[in-house]
Amino acid sequence: MPPHALSQQEIDARLADLPGWSAEGDRLTREYRLDSHFAAAAMVVHIARVQDELDHHSDLTLGYRSVTLSVTTHSAGGAVTERDVQLARRVQALAPGHGAT
Numbered sequence: 001m002p003p004h005a006l007s008q009q010e011i012d013a014r015l016a017d018l019p020g021w022s023a024e025g026d027r028l029t030r031e032y033r034l035d036s037h038f039a040a041a042a043m044v045v046h047i048a049r050v051q052d053e054l055d056h057h058s059d060l061t062l063g064y065r066s067v068t069l070s071v072t073t074h075s076a077g078g079a080v081t082e083r084d085v086q087l088a089r090r091v092q093a094l095a096p097g098h099g100a101t
């Protein structure tokens with residue numbers, strides 16, 4: 001059964017524990033800043049591994065010294081679900097190890 005779309009109230013409650021993340025339309029997004037391009041690239045690889053583990057994948061953009069994620073759940077017709085929140089939490093947890101802010 002596909003995950004269900006979260007209500008705006010449910011999304012807001014989850015974002016309270018995800019500083020820097022925001023809901024934009026049917027997506028959760030966040031930009032992280034890093035000290036170097038290489039550090040940003042390493043974080044992208046780490047996120048890619050987590051995404052394969054979760055079988056849930058963001059649009060993941062490597063910048064000069066930034067990493068940007070935008071995630072929605074396609075199987076819910078393009079809506080924010082618990083799967084997006086779970087990915088955001090995992091990324092939030094690994095970010096400090098990369099010096100990402």
Ligand SMILES: C[C@H](O)[C@H](O)[C@H]1CNC2=NC(N)=NC(=O)C2=N1
Binds near residue numbers: 056071072075076
């Ligand atoms: C078959 C596989 O479970 C699906 O294609 C997964 C893979 N990654 C995914 N990622 C995202 N963001 N949404 C999905 O619905 C999704 N579905």
